[in-house]
Amino acid sequence: MADFYVNLFLDDETLKKIEAVGLGGQVQEIDGKKAIQVDMTKKDKKKLIKGFEDLSFNADDTCVLPEEANNTLMNIVLDMKSLDVMKFAITKLYNPLAGRSISGRGTGGR
Secondary structure, eight states: OOSEEEEEEOOHHHHHHHHHTTOGGGOEEETTEEEEEEEEOHHHHHHHHHHOTTOOOOTTSEEOOOHHHHHHHHHHHHHHTSSOOHHHHHHHHOOTTTTOOTTOTTSTTO
16 A cells, blocks of 8 residues: 555546546545545655645645646556556656756756
């Protein structure tokens, strides 16, 4: 069991897709909405917080990603037909150089 989760809320169309790939048993009711939860590690959480400045976690250590990242993660879940995707997904969601200037560290100020 993971310590941290990303909640992916499902509309009717997405719910049908989730069921079609065999993940219907993973659907939960969260705040009155259908959702699936993707597990992540503490390291993944740190990367997401660094990559998405406005990201916040609730008392249950769950978060909801911004729309574009949410869609990316949902597509990865559907393509891989698994909720155990964060190791791969983090490479698509987290850009360690976002917001850094070209003359960042390692250039010697040149």
